[in-house]
Amino acid sequence: MISKLRNLLSHIKLIHQIAMGLVLGIILAIGLPESVPLIRVFGDLFVKALKSVAPVLVFFLVINAIAQKKPSQGGNMKPVITLYMTSTFFASIVGVTFSFLFPTSLALDTASAASNAAAPSGIGEVLYNLVMSTIDNPVSAILKANYISILVWAIIFGVALKSMGGVQTKQFLDDTAKAVTKIVGWVIHLAPLGIMGLVANSVGSEGLSALLGYMKLLAVLISAYATVALVINPLLVFTRIHRNPYPLVLTTLKESGIYAFFTRSSAANIPVNLSLCRRLGLDPDMYTISIPLGAAVNTAGASVTISVLSLAAAYTLGIHVDIPTALLLCLVATIGACGSSGVAGGSLLLIPVACASFGINNDIAMQVVGVGFIISVLEDACETALNSSSDVLFTATAEFEKRRKEGTLKSGDMELRRG
Known part of the structure; x- marks a missing residue:
């Protein structure tokens, strides 16, 4: 019975499941x-895994x-980082523009008291925390999912092991990376059950009643x-690529954004994005760094939320x-968004930093x-979908731009590979 069910599911695309x-x-x-x-357990286990x-x-x-x-391999991160920051800044401009076109007021006197967590006192603190996070203990970084520090330590270890030149060591690393990737594949194939649990919990516990009073703000x-x-x-x-961008845009939204x-x-979606990059045939030297980096700093959705x-x-x-003042807000939102965490609601505690630009005190800001x-x-779900899907989009764009300049970009390069 189980084998028949497994065989049936193997013929149904994961996205359809x-x-x-x-x-x-x-x-x-x-x-x-x-x-x-009972059903929400599946969702909690999926995200936890x-x-x-x-x-x-x-x-x-x-x-x-x-x-x-190898020395001849690419891996220049500058084009990807440029796209990340450009998109985040333009997103803040879009957020400000929509706010000007459709101004929205809030019932702050009846708003929730929000979180007890302390919000950053200013942009300086955001930048300070961002820099300090790079020198976290490597074991602590992995335990706390501090991806900036994980990247720094992984690069340091990688450079050290590369200089040693041990064939057996490199083979062990390659086998370990493949083993962890295989485990991730098993986890991703549990997505249908996980999504069922997440949706059931959201609809069952929240519904839409809490959102009715804020539909205009949500719409904006x-x-x-x-x-x-x-x-x-x-x-x-x-x-960058001088080709129709929408097939690639829609692919990333469907395969990563959902x-x-x-x-x-964004942190939980890193394995999904790495798998998508592989299926797009991208250079692993590029995407194994750009995807976790994007989860930390490519936060266009967060800059929209903040502004x-x-x-x-x-x-x-x-x-x-x-x-x-609006342009200053765009700059503050861009920098603040890059300092937000890659977890649910991570951008919200950066709102007091932007509110300070208008002289709004912290009590009011925390009501916001x-x-x-x-x-x-709905807001955080849509924000994360935008953030995470664009990590793959811009990683692919940077590589396709390089291929275009080299004259090696083919029409089939932007299509998904099977498997």
């Missing part, structure tokens, strides 16, 4: 609400990529996310925002953070 899990999760949450506590294996995967993949790298945010994903990012891609939408964690909610607070308090948590059922 996920869709089935999604629908089943909604049906069970509505029709059998008493089953939700992804988060658990991702730091180990990144650590060994990067070490292996650096240790095995989601419209801004969609504009970045379907207009700004394709334009950036087109300027996972990220439900896990609501829109900060301006909503300003409108609520009757604060006039001129163009120079509370609003963010209220609407995070």
